[in-house]
Amino acid sequence: MKVTLNWLKEFVDISYSPEELGNALTMAGLEVESVEKIARPFNGVVIGHILSCSKHPQADKLHICSVDTGAPEPVMVVCGAPNAAAGIKAPLALPGAELAQGLKVESREIRGISSSGMLCSEAELGLTERSEGLMILDSDAPIGADFASYLGEDDYLFDVNITPNRPDCMSVIGLAREIAAISGKTLKKREIKLQPTPESLHDIIEVEIQDAKRCYRYSGRYLRHIHIQPSPFWMAYRLQNAGIRAINNVVDITNYVMLETGHPLHAFDYRHIAGKKIIVRTAASGESFTTLDSKSYTLDDETLLICDAERAVALAGIMGGLNSEVLEDTENVFLESACFEPTNIRRSSKKLGISTESSKRFERGADPNGTLHAMDRAAQLMCDYAQAEVVGDAIDVNAQAVSPRIIQLSLGRVNSMLGTELSGKEILALLPALEIKCRQEDADKFTLTIPTFRPDLERPIDIIEEIARLYGYDKIPFARRAWLDQSQTINERIVFQDHLRTILAGLGLRETLSLSLVSPAATEPFLPSGAKAVELLNPLSTEWSVFRSSLLISLLQNTAYNRNRQNPVQRFFEIGNAAWMQDDAHIEKKQVVGMIAGEIHQPAWHDKGRAFDFYDIKGILVQLFQACGIKGFQFKPAAEHYWGQENSSVWLNESVCLGAFGRISEPILAAYKIKTRDVFAFQLDFDTLYAHRLQHRVFDPIPRFPSVPFDIALLMDANIPVGDVEAAIWQEGGTYLISVQLFDFYQGEQIPAGKKSVAFSLTFCSRERTLGDDDITPVVTRILSHLHEKYGIELRPR
Amino acid sequence: MSENLQKTLAEIDRIEHQCKTSLAAAAHLQEVEKIKTDYLGRKGSVQNLFALMGRVDADEKPQLGAALNRLKETLQAEIDNRAASFQHQPMAIASFDPSLPARLPAMGSLHPILQVMDEVKQIFTAMGFRIEEGPEIESDYYNFEALNIPAYHPSRDMQDTFYLNGKYVLRTHTSPVQIRTMEKQKPPVRMIAPGKCFRKDTPDATHSPTFHQCEGLCVDRGVSFADLKGVVQSFAQKIFDDKNIRVRFRPSFFPFTEPSAEYDFSCIFCKGKGCRMCKNTGWLEISGAGMVDPAVFGFVDYDPEIYSGYAFGMGLERIAILKYRVNDIRIFFENDIRFLEQF
Missing domain, CATH: 3.50.40.10 (Phenylalanyl-trna Synthetase, Chain B, domain 3)
Incomplete structure (x- = not known):
């Protein structure tokens, strides 16, 4: 709502400066966005009195006016305005005057007649958009007076942001009423007296x-x-x-x-x-x-x-x-x-x-x-x-008579809600300025009659706001309470999420935060089978028209963005929500996603670096699980086609899948214009991780007796997964086996074709005593014979 | 003298000479240490010569023994001398250059907006607030209706909303978490809900269609507007680590609070004197707050005659922009490593 100061002054006396008024309105909840002095974009304009007006001999539409400016001699002016006429008063720009839009007035000849000035329209003076004729002034306007002074003192324009609950303030009178209430003045009401003819409208309307x-x-x-x-x-x-x-x-x-x-x-x-x-x-x-x-x-x-x-x-x-x-x-x-x-x-x-x-x-x-x-x-x-x-x-x-609302107000309630100690007298001093009629019933109770122009005042709480507003939010104290009550418990899910974030940052990944809106094409490959994208009905653009179906999309975008800017070493993670439609219902899932791309580090003097590989992402994942206390997981091939050939999913048991990881497939990388093939990622379901996290850690005593290492080098068929062999070693390892480490892996010329050589370092330890050869040899023998029986694995001679 | 003895004595001389030559050539202490091991160690040259004692005749043993002991003593002294000559010299490795770049372990980081969120969470957790979550795809009921924003109400214009099919929207604020929390819990309630929100704003330096908000709510018997002012002031002074920050509340309108307020912090840049950042007002606009409207309590079956409460919101980007003096909100979501690594 834009309103000028002079208009407001018709209804209330204002003693504030324009800036003070702006601030006072803002502090009363009527946010003033700007206060501007209204420009009078002209100078050198005086009030002229047209003494005579005749037709220009060479131009039908022009007049020659003789204008009295109070000087001894009238000024001759050529004028094209249709309403130019003898006897009227109009603003006259004298030679040297500047008008709106930078127009400069000079003496010049117009079709052979010399013109020493310009009679102006409101538009030429930059006052209104009316340009169709001269601005005609009142007949009592003083001839020759400066026109700007004639317009009166400077006026100011207030742009007030009216909140949707205040229809009454979308008016000059409404704002004036507020000003009156804030400043302790009285609203000036206008008397209207019509003199209608005594006819009946019966036959008219x-x-x-x-x-x-x-x-x-x-x-x-x-x-x-x-x-x-x-x-x-x-x-x-x-x-x-x-x-x-x-x-x-x-x-x-x-x-x-x-x-x-x-x-x-x-x-x-x-x-x-x-x-x-x-x-x-x-x-x-x-x-x-x-x-x-x-x-x-x-x-x-x-x-x-x-x-x-x-x-x-x-x-x-x-x-x-x-x-x-x-x-x-x-x-x-x-x-x-x-x-x-x-x-x-x-x-x-x-x-x-x-x-x-x-x-x-x-x-x-x-x-x-x-x-x-x-x-x-x-x-x-x-x-x-x-x-x-x-x-x-x-x-x-x-049709529906609306009468003023009656509200009962309790003083105690006012003070308990605001944290104040207002008296009944103070309330009686505040509300009537808003034309709310107050009747005090007893020390605590008031009966209020609400004017119908305030539909927002329906309940006692609405009145409490009015009281607070007029009393001043500034005067309400700052209460400091010490909360000793511990009824609000810690939200474990948030704690766990923050734990994951710390671990992942500790593992060298940078946390990103992405827009959740992506394009339909980006969502498509990451939708679970049978699912559809969550579409917006009113998107800003196609690029942001659906909810992301996987956080992998965000990390691929972040990777591409950084690679395009030659930023070295992309290692990212993000925890956030993805969503899709399944059977016409949306499913929203929190995901934990990580991505590494390109080179493990920039080439350095001590190490030329290398490309990331599958075991890097697996390493990050295994460390993450370790930190969450998740054990006993198994790896199986992943099903989603956005993974490349090197992929795996992680299972806690037959039915619980934590997520998947591996190399991102080439078609996906091509879609993001990522040039390297070496982009690896993991995507985990947050709630599954949360459900299977280790909640209470229990101390595992550190062995007091020395451990005994025993290395075995094995020759086996190249197609037997090392993980299976490791599992078989654990199975036969007995109670003293505490660690199985693969320390060497070889395929090549030194060994027969179709075979690989793997070497494990086994560590044995007892909590009761120092182990000797007698304890270990039978266990190793048992392991080796089991490996031989199950997989045909041989001990490789040194 | 037997031939064996002669040979052995010759070997003793050779070893003594060889050791002295090596010591003279030694460039640093580590080489001397190696020489000591090579000659005097358990498997060193001198020890090997003692093993030859068996080969000589019994009457010649004392002579050889004496020669070996003399050798051992001589070498020990020579080695000690040489070692001492290095004691007070700096490490004289020709190739050691401490100015070579370090081997940097991979470094991760947390996103600046989420670091601000972490700080907000810590401050309110310390004040006894519980952190709550809710979905980003929210029903019209929780996002609007239960917050006293009915359909076709002008206040819906205050937030430009992304709509989904059916009665769902992308939440425009985290205020729906208030409702979800009050539905499952009876007072007292003290909670904050930080999270992602969405508004249909064309991105520019101050707008992003995705942004983050933290909503706060406290409901109990006798909770007042003064309590709201106190908690917001505490927060202001902690988040900007400045006891002198002042907080100003201005009347405003939100359908879910009554009385409603906008709150401002005294400008952290000019200390309230007026500068470009605060548009010369001395105040930074932060967000909205107010006392929970009784109509909202009606939706969650709390008795407004018994309980009162306050709610407040804040934009995390706004706080991050002020804290880190970022000049464009969009940079938070570009995830440029050159930006991320600064935090």
């Missing part, structure tokens, strides 16, 4: 509300013998500053009164109201309507319409129709001042995509008891500035 649910009240007046002309400068200027373009006196008056009172009005050209009848009804489904800006809309059966006896003439509360608009030749007007149900206006405005100054006020809730005041104020202005004649009494169909 009739109003019928068919939908009383959506139209609370419909008031109207019939105005006759109107002269459509430009509205006075002060009105056009205030509208202009508020962001509304001046059109003609009748339309401008409806807009002006809307800004002043907060109540939207509409003026119909009476001659286009068929059957002398206004009917308020909902549209038939599919009914079409053309608004006054010449746009056509197809309506649904919840859209409220203002109709005449034959057709719709306005979208109720939103915009008038092209068919009944006030035009240059309008003579008689039917002025509407109605009140509509807010949610319906909001719904229709959203549905049709039309948001107007009118709909913005009705959807927040206009005052049902404000229709008459706004209407009569507009009628009065039409009498004053459009020579209108008010005919008969007002029409007022009050």
Whole structure:
């Protein structure tokens, strides 16, 4: 809501400076976004009196004016304005003057006649957009006076951000009321006195509300013998500053009164109201309507319409129709001042995509008891500035009378809610300024009567906010409580997540945080089988139109982004949510994902480096499991096709899969334009990890007796997995076996084709005594014979 | 003198000479140590010569023994001397250059936004708040309705929402976690809900469609607006580690709080004097807060006649931007290593 200081001053005395007023409004909950001095972008302009005006001999549309500027000799000026005439007063820019948009005025010849200045329109002075004629000044304007001084003291424009709960403050009077309440001043109310003709409207207009649910009240007046002309400068200027373009006196008056009172009005050209009848009804489904800006809309059966006896003439509360608009030749007007149900206006405005100054006020809730005041104020202005004649009494169909709300307030409740020690007297000093009537019942109880322009004040808590606001949030103390109560326990799931983050950072991965929105093409390869993407109905762009189906997408994007910028060594992890649709329901899962790509480190003087490989990602994973206390997991091939050939999934048992890891497949890498093949990743399900984490660690005593190492070198078929052999060693290793380490692995010329050589270092230890050869030899023999029987493995001679 | 003895004595001389030559050539202490092991060690040359005692005649043994002992003593003295000559010299390895770059172990890091989130969690955990979570794909009911934001209410315009099919949205704030928590727990409740949120904002220096928020809620008997002010002030002073930070509350409107407020911190850059960062106001706008609206209690079956509570929100990016003086929100989500490695 934009409003000028001078307009506000019509309704309240203001002793603040513009900056202080801005701050005071902000601190009262009416956030002032800006305070600007209103520019008068001209200089060297004086008030001129046109003494004579004759036709230019060489140009039909030009006049030659002799203008009195108070100097001994009048000034000769050539002027193209159609309304230039002898006897009028208008701003005259003298040679050397500067006008809006940098226009410089000089003496010059125009078609052979010398012109020593320029008579100005409002647009040329940068005051309004009206450029069609000279700005005509009041007849008592002092000739030769500086025009800027004539306009009066500087004015300031306030841009106030009105929260959706305050329809009353979308008006000059509403803001003035707030200023009065903050500063302890009184709101100045305007008296309206109309002199209607004593006729009856019976044969002129009739109003019928068919939908009383959506139209609370419909008031109207019939105005006759109107002269459509430009509205006075002060009105056009205030509208202009508020962001509304001046059109003609009748339309401008409806807009002006809307800004002043907060109540939207509409003026119909009476001659286009068929059957002398206004009917308020909902549209038939599919009914079409053309608004006054010449746009056509197809309506649904919840859209409220203002109709005449034959057709719709306005979208109720939103915009008038092209068919009944006030035009240059309008003579008689039917002025509407109605009140509509807010949610319906909001719904229709959203549905049709039309948001107007009118709909913005009705959807927040206009005052049902404000229709008459706004209407009569507009009628009065039409009498004053459009020579209108008010005919008969007002029409007022009050379909749903709304009376002021009564609220019971407890002082104790106020203080306990705010943490204050306010007295009843203080409350009585605050609320009446908001036109809330207060009656104190006893030391604690108040009965309050709430004006109907405050639909937001429904409950005691709403009043408590008003009290806090006017008392000042600043004056409420800062309470410090010591919370000794430990009822709020630690959230283990969060603790575990933070534990994982610390471990992964400790393992050399950098944590990333990515947008969760990706493209449909990016999601597709990572969707579980049978699943669909979670699509947004209203995305910003295709690139961000679906929820990520895997955090691998984010890490691939991060890897590509960094590789494109020659950033060396990509090692990332992220914990976050992925989602997909399964059987029309969405599934949202928290994932733990890591990715390493390219070279293990930059080439260095001590080590030329190498590409990452499968065992690097496996190493990170095994360490992570170790840190979570997850044991006994098994590796199986992974099923998802986004993995390359080197892949694995991790299982805790037949049915519990923790996730998978491996090389990212080449087609996926190609899609992200990642040039290296060496991109490895893991993707784990957070909740499965969480469910199987070790919750309570128990100390495992450290052996006090020395351990005994025993190395075995084995020759075996190349296709036997080492993991199986290791498992077999553990199986036969007895109670003293504490460690099995693969320390050598060889395939090549030194050994027969189709074979590989693996060497394990076994470590034995007892908690009771030092072990000797007698303890170990039989165990090793048993292991070797088991390996031979099961896999045909031989001990490799040294 | 037998031939064997002669040979052995000759070998003794040779070894003595050889050892002296090696010692003279030794460049540093480690080489001397090696020479000592080679000659005088358990398997050293001198020890090997003692093994030859058996080969000589019994009457010649004393002579050989004396010669060997003399050799041992001589070499011991020579070695000690040579070792001593190195004692006070610096390590004289020609190739040692301490300015060579270090071998750097792989270094991980935590994301700056999540580091801020960690700090927020620590501060509120210390004040007795429990950390709660909720889904990012949220129902219209939890994101709006139960927070007293009905359909077709103008306050829905305050947040531009991403819609999914059906009655679901990407949550526009973490406030729905309030509702979920109050549904499963009776007062007293003290919780914070940090997490990812979504709004349909075209990305620019101050907007991102994905951002992070931390919502706080406290409900008990006798909880007041003064308590809210106190807790927010405590938080402000801890997160920016400055006891002098002031907190300002301004009236505002949110459908789920009444009274509602916007809260500002005194500018951490100019200490409230006015600067470019605070647009010369001396205040930094942080976020919104207020007393839980009784209508919200209605949705979770708390009696507003018995309980009251406060709620507050905060944008983690906003705090991170202020803390780290980042000038563009988008950089947080680019995950450029050159950015990540700074934290």
